[in-house]
Amino acid sequence: MNMPTPNLKNEFRIIGKSVKREDVIEKVTGAGSYVSDLKPVGMLYGKIKRADVAHARIRRIDVSKALAYPGVKAVLTHEDVPRVLHYGSPHPRSASCTKDQFILDNKVRFIGEGVAAVAAISEEIADEALDLIEVDYEELPAVFTPEEAIRPGAPLIHDVGPGGNLVLEPVRVERGDVEKGFAEADFVLEGEFSGGRPVPAYMEPNVCLADWDGSNKLTFWTSTQTAFMVRGILAEVLGLPVNKVRVLVDHMGGGFGAKQDCFQHEFLCALLAKATRRPVRMEFTRRETFIAGRSRHPFKLWLKQGFRNDGTITARDMKIVYDSGAYGSHGPGVTIVGTNSATSLYRCENVRLDGRCVYTNTPIAGAFRGYGVVQTYYALDIQMDEAAERLGVDPADLKRKNAVGEGDIAPSGHPIVGRGLEACIEHGIAGFDWKARRSLDRRPDPSRPHIRKGWGVGCEMHGSSAYPGIKEQGNAVVKVNEDGSITLMTGAAGLGTGAHTALAQIVAEELGVLFESVSVVHGDTDAVPWDIGAFASHTTYLVGSAARIAAGKAHSGVLERASAKANVPVEELMLVDGVIHVTGQPGLTMTVAEAMGPSKGIPAANILGKGTYEPTKSYSFAAHFVEVTVDTGTGLVQVDRVMPVHDVGKVIHPIAAQGQIEGGIQQGIGHTLTEDYVIDTTNGRSLNAGLVDYKMPLSMDMPEIDTVILEAAPDPSGPWGAKGVGEDPIIAIGPAIANAIHDAIGVRFRHYPITPEDILNALKQREDQ
Amino acid sequence: MKQIVELIINGDSHDVIVEEHRSLLDTLREEAGLTGTKKGCDVGDCGACTVLVDGQPVNACLMLAVEASGKRVETVEGLQSASGALHPLQDAFMRHGASQCGFCTPGILMMARQLLEENPDPTDEEIRFGLSGNICRCTGYTKIFDAIRSAAQEMRTTRETEVTL
Ligand code: FES
Ligand code: FES
Numbered sequence: 051m052n053m054p055t056p057n058l059k060n061e062f063r064i065i066g067k068s069v070k071r072e073d074v075i076e077k078v079t080g081a082g083s084y085v086s087d088l089k090p091v092g093m094l095y096g097k098i099k100r101a102d103v104a105h106a107r108i109r110r111i112d113v114s115k116a117l118a119y120p121g122v123k124a125v126l127t128h129e130d131v132p133r134v135l136h137y138g139s140p141h142p143r144s145a146s147c148t149k150d151q152f153i154l155d156n157k158v159r160f161i162g163e164g165v166a167a168v169a170a171i172s173e174e175i176a177d178e179a180l181d182l183i184e185v186d187y188e189e190l191p192a193v194f195t196p197e198e199a200i201r202p203g204a205p206l207i208h209d210v211g212p213g214g215n216l217v218l219e220p221v222r223v224e225r226g227d228v229e230k231g232f233a234e235a236d237f238v239l240e241g242e243f244s245g246g247r248p249v250p251a252y253m254e255p256n257v258c259l260a261d262w263d264g265s266n267k268l269t270f271w272t273s274t275q276t277a278f279m280v281r282g283i284l285a286e287v288l289g290l291p292v293n294k295v296r297v298l299v300d301h302m303g304g305g306f307g308a309k310q311d312c313f314q315h316e317f318l319c320a321l322l323a324k325a326t327r328r329p330v331r332m333e334f335t336r337r338e339t340f341i342a343g344r345s346r347h348p349f350k351l352w353l354k355q356g357f358r359n360d361g362t363i364t365a366r367d368m369k370i371v372y373d374s375g376a377y378g379s380h381g382p383g384v385t386i387v388g389t390n391s392a393t394s395l396y397r398c399e400n401v402r403l404d405g406r407c408v409y410t411n412t413p414i415a416g417a418f419r420g421y422g423v424v425q426t427y428y429a430l431d432i433q434m435d436e437a438a439e440r441l442g443v444d445p446a447d448l449k450r451k452n453a454v455g456e457g458d459i460a461p462s463g464h465p466i467v468g469r470g471l472e473a474c475i476e477h478g479i480a481g482f483d484w485k486a487r488r489s490l491d492r493r494p495d496p497s498r499p500h501i502r503k504g505w506g507v508g509c510e511m512h513g514s515s516a517y518p519g520i521k522e523q524g525n526a527v528v529k530v531n532e533d534g535s536i537t538l539m540t541g542a543a544g545l546g547t548g549a550h551t552a553l554a555q556i557v558a559e560e561l562g563v564l565f566e567s568v569s570v571v572h573g574d575t576d577a578v579p580w581d582i583g584a585f586a587s588h589t590t591y592l593v594g595s596a597a598r599i600a601a602g603k604a605h606s607g608v609l610e611r612a613s614a615k616a617n618v619p620v621e622e623l624m625l626v627d628g629v630i631h632v633t634g635q636p637g638l639t640m641t642v643a644e645a646m647g648p649s650k651g652i653p654a655a656n657i658l659g660k661g662t663y664e665p666t667k668s669y670s671f672a673a674h675f676v677e678v679t680v681d682t683g684t685g686l687v688q689v690d691r692v693m694p695v696h697d698v699g700k701v702i703h704p705i706a707a708q709g710q711i712e713g714g715i716q717q718g719i720g721h722t723l724t725e726d727y728v729i730d731t732t733n734g735r736s737l738n739a740g741l742v743d744y745k746m747p748l749s750m751d752m753p754e755i756d757t758v759i760l761e762a763a764p765d766p767s768g769p770w771g772a773k774g775v776g777e778d779p780i781i782a783i784g785p786a787i788a789n790a791i792h793d794a795i796g797v798r799f800r801h802y803p804i805t806p807e808d809i810l811n812a813l814k815q816r817e818d819q
Numbered sequence: 820m821k822q823i824v825e826l827i828i829n830g831d832s833h834d835v836i837v838e839e840h841r842s843l844l845d846t847l848r849e850e851a852g853l854t855g856t857k858k859g860c861d862v863g864d865c866g867a868c869t870v871l872v873d874g875q876p877v878n879a880c881l882m883l884a885v886e887a888s889g890k891r892v893e894t895v896e897g898l899q900s901a902s903g904a905l906h907p908l909q910d911a912f913m914r915h916g917a918s919q920c921g922f923c924t925p926g927i928l929m930m931a932r933q934l935l936e937e938n939p940d941p942t943d944e945e946i947r948f949g950l951s952g953n954i955c956r957c958t959g960y961t962k963i964f965d966a967i968r969s970a971a972q973e974m975r976t977t978r979e980t981e982v983t984l
Contacts, residue, residue: 080855
């Protein structure tokens, strides 16, 4: 383990403070460069022809008319591109992935899959050329739900994988003795849960730009969370050494996990540029971000748990099936993480879990904030609420009693540090005035008898980093310049979370310089150290640790240089806010600039600190407390107030952390109440691939959010105990809302989204009974 | 059919040759080289492309460049003062963490600027209503509301000082 020695000072100068994010200046002035803002001279526009059948073999594609169309410079079909089977999700090889994609195949597996690509001198011409491509399909029977897909005799979507449309062998986790556990239970709860197909709907549609130089080197700008993975997979599939692929990403308009894949359009854009010897930019329409982007995995889950009358959980039996859509993408990872997570959250000795992931002829599911866990914790947490109801106890109390903490083993197999979840629940109970609110007079106001209020709590825990699924590594290089300014070089992408600011804060703190003196170089695979990608809530945790190590080395380098220059023993030197002091000799100082700069006979210093960090795993925790209003006349649910309480270890930039939490709550409210990208299960067509029909919470829909960040359980594996926060806020809000709806109207929903129709139907059913 | 259109963008006159069907958004981004205004949907659903045309907020993806001929177009690039000082809204967005990925930010800034122009002291409800056509997927809006409130306050104070002077 190469962690720096713990810093015993409890006064921080920079971390823990919401320093002004100077990296944002480009965003508020419009100067920031996103890939779609780039337009090199001679640039062509790329477009993809998409299939309008769900499952078919391509008999023949005729591109002659398209090629002859004035302004069209190249057309590619499966006959023109390298036929290399690859992972759509370019995870490092230490992860379980499924090689099941070709750049273009002679088979189509969902409506919207690309079958050809065009480059033309304008977007309009490219679009028109797509219509001129004639495809002759031999249609195959298709399946649109996991139930259909796993039925014996179902049409096979792939000839790779374990067979039977499974993406991977079932994930089975067994611990203790489940049968004995059920035998010891005083009562057993059993239920089926399910969830739709929410999409990340980042504001910047996927976009990339490719250009080849005379030495056959590809320069590739793309909106990706994983520049080095894109470099690796492009190189592999196109048959190039990695130093002949340079991936660049400056600003990107969000990703939320889904921009981890290496997409079909990225290969095609590179190949069109190669074919035309001109730069080609390919930009998704908003519709394409739905059809050809990535969603969360729809799921079906069966959960049975045994409880004792004192609230102890004696057994947990769970089966979950994730719908991967037409390709594996993150299906394996999501299934492993999601299934394993159900060993935890609420303590249980006897568990038996079975997780499956199934191909269907629908758009591809992928990585999305809360990776597999949104689904399982939705079920676990709602069933916990049911148990509390059955026991006649406060659900917050029951959850606190069963909350995992120090002494328990996390889903990753690592011991849990501290009692973060308990702390979150306790703070919420007090801060939200939970007990008093829940005991309010529930009789409806006679003037508005259709209005009902309810209160709910949901909990979650989530790992910072994808370890042990992926063997991760964070890297950083810190360069001290001759004028005392500092450059941090990192491969971590900036999705908008403030990661670069947090990294700069860590460097400034550890090095002992002002925050303003640190600038960050990122987003160029030719210039920065290798990075695994920005995902798994791990950037601050993992790259932050590497940055701290690098800054520590730079710190030593600066002091050694100053020691030699001033002829003072290094132990007597101290670096604070960019000024080197001599202990015990007030007034005797030297700035970093003075130490670094040249002087007679001595050249400028060359100090580089390099840090590499391989983490284990730490877990962040949260409890969300919500108040909802349900209108039993219209079925509308309004979330009025949310108190998200999060334990993040040491917080580096409070405002940025809050911002991530609030954004996660917005997406989580969406998942739970309105968001679902609907595929017609009779023919595989998209029914709402646009921002008007896919309903996300907007400014008018947002509740009051009163975010609380705790530093209850710092984990020694992160910088000063910092853990991740990115994914956590989307997980607990869902069950909190479902539980609050139950509290308001007494109806238990076990799926998302819970729509007004669902509410009205349920109320009607209850009336009819 | 191509046409020469005169657009007065952030006070500068630009003559651009465009096809009649070209949107104002594509014209700003591709012909005038002003890429601050973003394209989130191109069909009027997201508000990312909000600019002011003769002082009114419009979705630039829904307006043709020829329709804006001779009109005053204001984009995010024009928010900073000539001396380079940030507009109070820009500064407040930075301080309050109202911009995460930043893709919605130019549109929201323009909408907010119009909102404060018409109503220097908006209530929370008025801010929410004013932004109801602008999607932000990162921030949960909370920090955006904070930033707008804070900028409004600052702008009112500045105005008062100016009046007293
Ligand atoms: S790009 Fe114009 S409203 Fe979305
Ligand atoms: S900051 Fe990313 S969409 Fe608003």
